[in-house]
Amino acid sequence: MKNKPIEHIINREETVIAIHGLYKSFGELNVLNGIDLRLYRGENIAVLGKSGSGKSVLIKIIAGLLKPDQGEVIVLGKQVDQLQGKEMDALRLHIGFSFQNSALYDSMNVYQNLAFPLTMNIKNLSRKQVDYAVEEALDAVGLKDKIKELPAELSGGQRKRIGIARTLILKPEIMLYDEPTAGLDPISCAEINALIIEVQQRYKTSSVIITHDLTCAKNTCDRIAMLIDGKFFKVGKFDEIFSSDNKQVKDFFTYNFIQ
Amino acid sequence: MDSYLEGYYKGYRFCLRFFKEAFIPPFHWREIINQCFEVGLKSLSLITLTGFIVGIVFTKQSRPSLETFGAVSWLPSLIGIAIVRALGPLVTALICAGKVGSSISAELGSMKVTEQIEAMEVSAINPFKYLVVSRVLATTISVPILALYCSFIGLLGSYYNVYSEEATSLAIFYKNAFSNISFLDIFSSSVKSIVYGFTIGIIGCYKGYYASQGTRGVGKATNQAVVLSMFLIFFEEVVIVQIVNWIRYF
Numbered sequence: 001m002k003n004k005p006i007e008h009i010i011n012r013e014e015t016v017i018a019i020h021g022l023y024k025s026f027g028e029l030n031v032l033n034g035i036d037l038r039l040y041r042g043e044n045i046a047v048l049g050k051s052g053s054g055k056s057v058l059i060k061i062i063a064g065l066l067k068p069d070q071g072e073v074i075v076l077g078k079q080v081d082q083l084q085g086k087e088m089d090a091l092r093l094h095i096g097f098s099f100q101n102s103a104l105y106d107s108m109n110v111y112q113n114l115a116f117p118l119t120m121n122i123k124n125l126s127r128k129q130v131d132y133a134v135e136e137a138l139d140a141v142g143l144k145d146k147i148k149e150l151p152a153e154l155s156g157g158q159r160k161r162i163g164i165a166r167t168l169i170l171k172p173e174i175m176l177y178d179e180p181t182a183g184l185d186p187i188s189c190a191e192i193n194a195l196i197i198e199v200q201q202r203y204k205t206s207s208v209i210i211t212h213d214l215t216c217a218k219n220t221c222d223r224i225a226m227l228i229d230g231k232f233f234k235v236g237k238f239d240e241i242f243s244s245d246n247k248q249v250k251d252f253f254t255y256n257f258i259q
Numbered sequence: 260m261d262s263y264l265e266g267y268y269k270g271y272r273f274c275l276r277f278f279k280e281a282f283i284p285p286f287h288w289r290e291i292i293n294q295c296f297e298v299g300l301k302s303l304s305l306i307t308l309t310g311f312i313v314g315i316v317f318t319k320q321s322r323p324s325l326e327t328f329g330a331v332s333w334l335p336s337l338i339g340i341a342i343v344r345a346l347g348p349l350v351t352a353l354i355c356a357g358k359v360g361s362s363i364s365a366e367l368g369s370m371k372v373t374e375q376i377e378a379m380e381v382s383a384i385n386p387f388k389y390l391v392v393s394r395v396l397a398t399t400i401s402v403p404i405l406a407l408y409c410s411f412i413g414l415l416g417s418y419y420n421v422y423s424e425e426a427t428s429l430a431i432f433y434k435n436a437f438s439n440i441s442f443l444d445i446f447s448s449s450v451k452s453i454v455y456g457f458t459i460g461i462i463g464c465y466k467g468y469y470a471s472q473g474t475r476g477v478g479k480a481t482n483q484a485v486v487l488s489m490f491l492i493f494f495e496e497v498v499i500v501q502i503v504n505w506i507r508y509f
Contacts, residue, residue, distance in 0.1 A: 063381050089383035103378035106369070117382035120389075170382070 009042040009204065010222060015074075016041050016174055016206045017062060022071035024057055031057050033230030035071070039174075044200055044207045046217035048241075049227030050252065055210040056100070058227075059176040062208065063097050064088050076173065093121060096167030096205070100179040102159040104151035110162055111147045114138065118169050137165040140202060141195060157188030161195060168203060175199060175207040181216045189216065196220040214253065226252075273465045277395055280388045287393050294397030298359050302405060305354055310409040313350055314416025317341060322424075332435075335427075338417040339436030344444050347410030348403075349496060352455035355402055356488035360463040363394050364484035367467025368477035376468070391468060395460035402456030403449050410448070447503040454499065455492050462488045 015038050022035035031054035039045050047055050060066040061073055064080045073080045078091050104113050114134045119125060125133075138144045141161040151159060160180060167175065180196065181189040193216050199205055200220075211217055217224055218238050225235040228248050234241055242253060318338055325331050367390060370376050379386040418432045466484035470476045 060377075065377055065380060089385075092381055092383040095381065097378070097381040099374045099378060101373060103374040105375055105378075106373075117384065120384045121382070166378075166382075 009201070011041040014041040015039065016076055017208065018072070018074040019062075020072040020074075022058075022061065022073060023069045024054070024061060024066065025069055030230055032061075032068075035230075035232060037225060037232065037235065039206050039208060041206050042200070042204060043223065044196070044209060044221045045223045045225060045235075046209045046211055046221035047225045047227055048212060048214070048217055048252070051212065053227050054230055055212075055227055056178050059097070059178055059208055059210055063095055063176055064092065089121075093170055094173045096164075096170065096172035096175045098160070098164050098167055098175065098177045098180060100182055102151070102163035104154075104159055104162060104166070106151055109148055109150050110138070110143075110154075113151070113162065114166050114169050117166060121170065133169055137169040138162075140168055140198070141165040155188075157184050157191060160184070160188075160192055164195060164199065168199065171203060172205060175205045177207060177209040177211075179210055179212075181211065181213045189213065192216070193219045212252075269469070270465055273468070274461060276387060277392060277461060280385070281392050281396065285388075287389055290389060290393040291396050291400075294393050295401050297362075298355070298397050299401040299405060302355060302358055302401075303408075305358060306351055306405050306409050307412050309350055309354055310347070310412035311416035311419075313346055314338070314342065314413035314418075315420045317346065317413075318417040318420040331425075334421060335417070335432050335435035336439045339414065339438075339440055340444070342410050342413040342417070343440050343448055345496070345500075347413055348406040348448050348452045348455060349492070350413075351402060351406040351409040351452065352459065352492045353489060355398065355405065355456070356459050356492060357485055359398060360459045360488045361481045361485050363398075363460065363463030364467040364470075364481045365477060367391075367394075367464055368470030368480045369474075371468060371470045372473050372477060387468075391464040394464055395457060398460030398463075399453055399456040402459065403452035406448065406452035406455075443503065443507060447499065451496070451499050454495050458491050458495065459488050462491065 017037070017039035019035055019037040022032050023030075024032040035058065037045075047058060049055050057066060061068050062075060062080065064083065067081050075091060076094055078087070080088075080091070083091060105116065108116060111134055114137055115130050118130060118133055134147070135144060138147060141164055143158060143161055143165065146154060146158060146162070151162070154162065164175075164177075164180075175196075177196065180192050184192065196207065196209065196216075197220055200207060207220075209216065209221060221238070223235060224238050224241045226233045226241050226244075226249055228246075233246060233249060234244060241249065244250070318334065321334060321337055322331065325334055325337070367376070370390070376386045376390070379389065414433065414436055417436075418427075418429055421427055421432060422429075463484045466480040466487070467477075470480040472479075
């Protein structure tokens, strides 16, 4: 991988996401049992864990899509669960969310998918300005030639990249990736991993990457947070987690293939 | 029992939210016009065909009974009252519940299960205002216009049948048909259609917006939207007729 995360762009003085004592359950099922996490400006952090371990729930809470049962989630200095309406919208303009299944609007073509969040949030933009912004975002993901295509005409990897471009159009400070490489072939995975790093460098974003793909975590992230039984077993460099003696961590790594 | 009550409460909250959001800017005029086009123009051919057939069939069925009493000359008035007061709005509403209500529910349901609604939320776009308010307003505006059109076409169908038997002129037929129709009839018909349009839109959106369990859930939501809309349309018909009759006679 030629693009490795650059340590020097991380500003450890500035926390963009701070999570303290986060709990979330659905009925009888306790998903998150006291999560603590800090994401620094410019940093990429991967949240690893088994399917159903609550990784996606965590980023949905960060994005304000779910309310926590207990605990504090502070994003860019704002306590997310206390925000409503316009305050929440204002914060969300600084957060990009890449969905596991891309969540592209089926009825719109690629241009419309990208222009939609822009024109809905920034009024009085000229057609030329919208065109420029769309082309710039598509250029960032390398899919300028797909501008007129419908989501149904794109491959899985292309849909993911268009999904990322749609979030980039609003120039977010924080990127939340939900399983960015899930269901993709190894070449598309490598392209997405390179894109995550490209986004970090070009847009100076800080990112939380939810994945169970160790290659993605190793190649794109500065730190890894290992989620076990609703808690972070350990947050640290990839090698620190990898060398852990914990049986569940060892099993997780053993059954994954590291490129 | 608890889940039923919870469902009613959720539905009530959904309606309240609609009224709250419908009157607060920003207004998505372009989307409302798009949806009016979707609801109105795309239902036009079906409404034309159904309205025309209803007019012919109702005239054919009524003629023998009126002939028994030597009252065939009352046929246009009878048809006029039946179509303008009841059949036009009701047939339109039932067609729209099947065609438009199901399509709204399926569309929002698919958007829900494929996280497109959440994608709007995280892009700082209010999905309720953009998707729900625009669709409910579109059905509330379009259904009364379609009902009026359906009544007109129904009368045309009826005239076609009358003309084949008696060679009456269109002007005389329409004059007779409207001779017993009051302002209250047209007003109540319009109000009824507005209520039906709102019901179709809000039920379709509610069922789609809360769809879950993947594609199976979307199918279930679509089915429930059609059944519930049709049930409510008949229920509303009974209630509105009672109110209008009360106004007419007192």
